[in-house]
Amino acid sequence: MRLERRESVPLSLALLAPLGAVAAALLLAGGLIALAGVSPLRAYAEMARGALGSRLALTETLTRATPLVLTGLAAAVAFRARLWNIGAEGQLMLGALAVAWAGHSLLAGAPALLAIPLLMLLAMAVGALWLLGPVVLRLRLGVDEVVTTLLLNFVAILLVGLMVEGPLKDPTAFGWPQSVAIPRDLRLPDLVARSRLHVGVLLAVAAALLLWAAQSRTVWGAETRAAGLSPRAAAFAGVSIPRTLLGVAALSGGLAGLSGGVEVLGVTGYVTTTLSPGFGYAGIVVSMLAALHPLGVVLAATFVAAVFVGADAMGRALGVPSFMADVIVSLSLLSMLVALLLATHRVRR
């Protein structure tokens, strides 16, 4: 049996790949659920209800999806240029830290219409700077950015820990290590009353649309794609590879930083070391499930968020460990890799 590369991938197959991958993941995880002594069908019904079955469930899922869209875009834009940014988690934490700090000190008295955009820009700048170091190291010395970006995640989280245990610690939080909350009027307005869903979700979708337009319609998009697919051919055509990578890094780090900033502005109001349940890493899965397509990222992020929110409900109702969500998401990534291979290749025997 051998694999032959297809000349072109039909659209139907490209769309079918993620659906097939998700189905395969649910099927495999179903086996584990059955082992836990629960009917997989009941478990999945419970999950669907918990993620989508009520107004509260739906808003919770979308609230969860918001940072995932942004970290998914961060991964997608970087991977497309063959820049392996595994550091979205750290960039997110620092974006959140910067917003929590500036929001309760520098910009505490400023009008919201001015302060909120400034805080978002700050989050983006911090995230971008955190990624710039590894990229400069790669360009200058050939240091593998997978290692540096990954390890900097731990540095970032420890840095947040240092700040919330020290200078930024909220004295009124009964000893919990969290930062002082930003003023109420600097928070993002709610999108749906009596829920946690804030306007950040619109921002995330807008970012996906903008990125899609930029990638498919602009000179910048064409040049980054060429640089990612074939650096030598791009350089021959006059595309500067270092400049392209630095630009992509700024955008990718910026999106990840923004995701942390929006989480503080929209959901928590303060920063803790546990602000992100792995949004940065899940963003990598999201981008792969979306085959790096910005609009696919929105759908994939919603799916992953629904699995996590639904798994909590399933755990409460049926006693199946909610870690099942991690299993499902991980299996989705693995089966997506297989599905992508099958979509781009033909099996011959």
Place this chain on the structure above:
Amino acid sequence: MTNPVLHLDSITKRFGPLLAVDAVSLRLRRGEVLALLGENGAGKTTLVNVLFGHYRADAGTVTVDGTPLPPESPRAAIGAGVGMVHQHFALASNLTVLDNVALGLDPLWLPWSRRAAVRARLLAASEKFGLPVDPDARVADLSVGERQRVEILKALVRDARILVLDEPTAVLARPEAEALFATLRAMTAEGLSILLISHKMAEVMAADRVAVLRAGRLVAERATAETTPEELAELMVGAKVARPRREAHRPGPPVLAAEGLSLRDKGRTLLDGASFTLRAGEVLGIVGVAGNGQAALGRVLMGLQRPDAGSVLLDGREAPATPRALVAAGVGRVPEDRLAEGVAGDLLVWENATLDRLRTPALSRAGIVRRGAARAFAADLIARFDLRGGGPDARTARLSGGNIQKLILARALSGSPRVVLAFQPTRGLDEGAVAAVHARLLDARAQGAAILLVTEDLDEALALSDRLQAIVAGRLSLPLPAEEADARRLGLLMAGRWEAHHAA
């Protein structure tokens, strides 16, 4: 007639609607060199892939020494004594020669490797066929010719009695190619049989017999003693093709000049005071054995690298030093490595056609690509340069090598450039494509373009050039007018012996 060692009996292979090989039968006798001649896409590679068990034939059988081979089993082919030397070597460059030869010889369940036995067999084969090799040398440190030797030894150590060589001289310089043919003769004297796949006349004529494939059909078999390269070329293409020749005309004023270009990289001298002057309406041919600084010269002239010393002048002024500025200034560029530098295979044809000029107002406005204009630009190139195999929206990697080169040439020539830098423009192309590329370059010359032709192919250099210079170890000889050039004098120049020549 003795029984053939290898018999392909009416092999047919289809890929969807495409009939790649149509009822082809071939017999290879013991101790014979049989050349399989055909243009790119004639079905040579498909036929060999059937023989070696990579493809299953839709009809027909492969018989070795009277025993039919099971279809689709490379293992059975190897077991029957068929050895394959690929055009692109399948060697692990971080391993030694011995490791590469031993790889795959040991059964997987064996916890150790029987290296001593393999070493003995390797040295024995090396001795017997006159293929000297150091078993402990790392493949990465070997020259291309030596790597090919390792590939051949890999097959011989596996007791190959039939050796299939796919385009063996595509990567070799002329002396290495001659040494290879001497080796092949020694092998046939030992009773081996050789199937040589090629589209080069010179090497086909070194075989005993030639089988000509055209569009999947076997159109002729000839003994080389009873045929001529001209007849074979005609059989291969199906019609008489004549490479165009230049007609004399007076060149114009100097357009592009290089003065004392020097470049060093990691302690190696790549360019060493190279100078030339290129005039409007002339072809300046730069000939040389591969690896004498042609690649570095290309990088400097095409705006990819700055020289350590020296300058490039366009119309007497410092030439622009970036690809985009060069394109804007009317310099058409055809890079040496067309698949790595000329195009990105995964991009669409229109994207590759426009990538080096996407920032011009004709193709983009305020950073937004004018896709209609870009597609129209590509469609125009496709029509004008007779590009086949796909429209503007085809993936570029789907095109054949010849059509990819046409695309690169079309892009380079599209704006009626004043200078054309053509590096190895016909390497690896079949006869029809070569003629098309030559005609385009001569057209550009007739319209007054100044053309720098860097090539290893002496016939090409002699047919197109008004003046010739040799490149040796990064240095350029003084120019030689085409009227005074012949193969012998060029040979001397390429050997670096021009001081004596000019002093005399």
